[in-house]
Amino acid sequence: MPYTTLISATELAAHLEDPHWVVIDCRHDLADPDAGSRAYAAGHIAGARFAHLDTALSDKRPAADGSFRGRHPLPGREDFIDTLRRWGVRHDAQVVAYDAQGGMFAARLWWMLRWVGHAQAAVLDGGLPAWQALGLPLSLDPVAPAPGDIALQAPLVATVDAGQVLANIGQPSRVVLDARAPDRFRGENETLDPVGGHIPGAKNRFFKDNLQADGRFKEAGQLRREFSALVDDPAKAIAQCGSGVTACHNLLAMEVAGLRGAALYPGSWSEWCADSRRPVARGA
Template identity: 65%
Template sequence: MHTTLIDAATLAQHIDDPQWVVLDCRHDLLNPAFGREAFAAGHLPGAQFASIDDDLSGPKTGAGSTFRGRHPLPERAALIETLRRFGIDDTTQVVAYDAHGGMYAARLWWLLRSIGHEAVAVLDGGLPAWQAAGQPVSTDVAPRAPGGITERPSLTRAVSVDDVVANLSTGGFTVVDARASDRFRGENETIDPVGGHIPGAKNRFFKDNLGADGKFKPAAQLKEEFAPLFASPSSAVMQCGSGVTACHNLLALEVAGMPGAALYPGSWSEWCAAPERPVATGA
């Protein structure tokens, strides 16, 4: 069972295994059509496309038309239906990949763990690593028979916006923001029209989890870099712009042997939508 990362050589040995499901999670925040177009142009053999917007997120508004962020979590029943459509069973080994260092594939990794599915891993280095290893890509799409995955006890934790508001007073946990430093400081209006960060948050850009080769850093190095940010993983909450790349930090913590941190799914896009919530800027 592969539960965090998998390398291209290992995946290549199982690429035709009917008990394995490979999902392409490529995406572009500024071009929603990019993922499907990139998938159609070439993908791992046998892979299926998992849309961040359509498959791995839920409605942006909740009860009373409350805005839940750009990529709120899908309802659990809808998520299970989607995973079954991909042909996933309780015993299926799932591999997620993208071409962006795992920034989107990690979302699928977290979602599967949220319904208790442990056998899910991210392709380390993504599509570039696959191609660098001399492995082929394909434009064929072969539908799979529906799967029968069921919900089991969750392997993840999540907090709500109300929890984060309350934490401003209690200081019970440390918020760690996975966005780039310019967005954290409030200097990138293209992506964040309301710039800044949650007061008291710390910044750990998700790309800092990767080495120069685009693969995750060794576990010991990740542990050394994360340790100063919080007292313990159980007292840490990961967030980002919309709850997607925060999962990259959660994956890195698992690789580092530091499990237990939570996700704030609404993240900055939900937080800054209400003017009464305080905003900090600068470093």
């Protein structure tokens, strides 16, 4: 049975020698972009490849018209397929992503795999801390996989652009969920983007509220109740955050809850606030 949302450390350990499984380390630190690669070099789950948020999971070049696409814009779908092939991902692979931040970055890879049509993708629930809590080992061995044969398929997820989000403000038919911390949502303590605030009409769902105290996701029923209090129809929801990364955490939590169909606004607040013509709201 394929894993399509979360997988436990025990379940991953039982499949670690399976050649059809690919494990990818997504550790990162927004304030120290090299922290993830250093952590990977110091010890990783055996066989894991390393995915750098800024290079493997983003393409920071501007749009064709020169406009800013946000701090972590998506790469082209074909370019991402090339990256997956270099990691040895085959068309029938079970991919497991992990980090050490409760899925903050691993969920981005999970969503991107679905974006290129690969459903057999899961996030290690609790991340590396859950792995180490079981006394499971780390490896220092280098990884040199044979090229994979994954091919681009129809996307399993939806995206929206800034124009669609802007049009929704005037005639709101979709709920925008902002995954940032409440203070940043209110426009306070903004250190990552030049403008503080949020998209008018958006609701705040801090991505860390998806987790239990031990860093694992809350159970499906609780997530369903919490998201249903914010969203009537998940297929009409739009997930966003600062740069399109932690919004994927909310999308994963909604998938765990059985609330499917929400779209991602990849540029998110970092793209939105770069154009002074777009409206900004502040406060709760």
